[in-house]
Amino acid sequence: MSYSVIPPYMLRNIVTHGSGHQQDYARRTLMHVQHLMAENWQKPVAPRNAVGGHVEHEIYDAKNTQNLQGDLLPTIFSGKPISATRSTTKG
Numbered sequence: 001m002s003y004s005v006i007p008p009y010m011l012r013n014i015v016t017h018g019s020g021h022q023q024d025y026a027r028r029t030l031m032h033v034q035h036l037m038a039e040n041w042q043k044p045v046a047p048r049n050a051v052g053g054h055v056e057h058e059i060y061d062a063k064n065t066q067n068l069q070g071d072l073l074p075t076i077f078s079g080k081p082i083s084a085t086r087s088t089t090k091g
Contacts, residue, residue: 008033 006029014026062070 008030011026011030011033015023015030018026059073060068060070061073062068
């Protein structure tokens with residue numbers, strides 16, 4: 001399935017110059033787009049009493065292949081010790 005974006009000026013042109021069927025679809029699409037553009041899309045604000053937490057995560061290396069899950073990498077910020085046998089830098 002593919003999607004495309006039709007700019008509002010093109011939709012208005014179709015409403016003016018298209019066939020009856022095209023005009024109907026262009027008009028409905030234009031009304032939908034205008035409705036979406038009118039909505040107030042603001043980033044939600046965190047509550048003032050919000051407390052930061054600890055994020056658990058693991059990072060894997062697929063070594064430029066499509067073989068997932070890959071090797072678990074040690075990370076500095078996860079609290080896990082970095083193995084002396086593995087290097088995290090290329091050398």
